[in-house]
Amino acid sequence: MDRIPRHIGIVMDGNGRWAKKRRLPRLMGHQAGTENTRRVLRACGEFGIKIVTLYGFSTENWQRPNDEVEGLFSIFEGAIDREVPELNRNGVRLRHLGRTEGLPERLVQKIESAMELTKDNDRLILNLAFNYGGRAEIVDAARRIIAEGIDATAIDEALFSSYLYTAGLPDLDLVIRTGGEMRLSNFLLWQTAYAEYYATPTFWPDFDEAELEKALLAYSQRTRKFGKLIEE
Numbered sequence: 001m002d003r004i005p006r007h008i009g010i011v012m013d014g015n016g017r018w019a020k021k022r023r024l025p026r027l028m029g030h031q032a033g034t035e036n037t038r039r040v041l042r043a044c045g046e047f048g049i050k051i052v053t054l055y056g057f058s059t060e061n062w063q064r065p066n067d068e069v070e071g072l073f074s075i076f077e078g079a080i081d082r083e084v085p086e087l088n089r090n091g092v093r094l095r096h097l098g099r100t101e102g103l104p105e106r107l108v109q110k111i112e113s114a115m116e117l118t119k120d121n122d123r124l125i126l127n128l129a130f131n132y133g134g135r136a137e138i139v140d141a142a143r144r145i146i147a148e149g150i151d152a153t154a155i156d157e158a159l160f161s162s163y164l165y166t167a168g169l170p171d172l173d174l175v176i177r178t179g180g181e182m183r184l185s186n187f188l189l190w191q192t193a194y195a196e197y198y199a200t201p202t203f204w205p206d207f208d209e210a211e212l213e214k215a216l217l218a219y220s221q222r223t224r225k226f227g228k229l230i231e232e
Helices: 015-021 026-047 066-089 105-118 134-147 157-161 209-220
Strands: 007-011 051-058 092-097 124-132 174-177 196-199
Touching: 015 026, 026 051, 026 066, 026 124, 026 209, 051 066, 066 092, 066 105, 092 105, 124 134, 134 157, 174 209, 196 209
Parallel strands: 007 051, 007 174, 051 124, 092 124, 174 196
Antiparallel strands: none
16 A cells, blocks of 8 residues: 555444444443444554544434444443553544534543543544534534634635544545445535545444554555646
């Protein structure tokens, strides 16, 4: 591979179907997906990827059964307790993308503590898109701009980007979606304007280092034009 993306996003889909295929409860699929995250992040670091954004819980996921939603919160809390110390030792900085409104207070405190603990790390940035929606992010940015009284003539793409949850980070180079679906599902709509897209039928709990390498190889073979004409 002669080109490695600087910023990748992963829509971690297929946990429930992975569990159903094994006649297990859906939450066991989500737990398996959480445990798989560790090896994928390790592989990202080995490949030299600098920023990873994981889509864990969307603003639309509130429509799922209450027991599944509460179970997801519990799994996420456990993952923070279990994984953050090692991530910190490995130089990973955590950022939360999304709204905290509606989340359990204990979970919010754990997220904030993890971000504070890792804020000075610079080996890899891990964005956790939890209670996140691309449209909600754009609405929140617009509200902040209006609240600060910024003149309309001063608003351009650079300024608007600085009000997004990803302020200070480059746009995505590559979006990977597991589980076989072919849609963004409200994931980083602004930041993926010119991202390459890679979909695989592999469910997230089975997405390993070899699967990541396939995605990166596909990315390295594409020509990114950004609307320009490029001689082939």
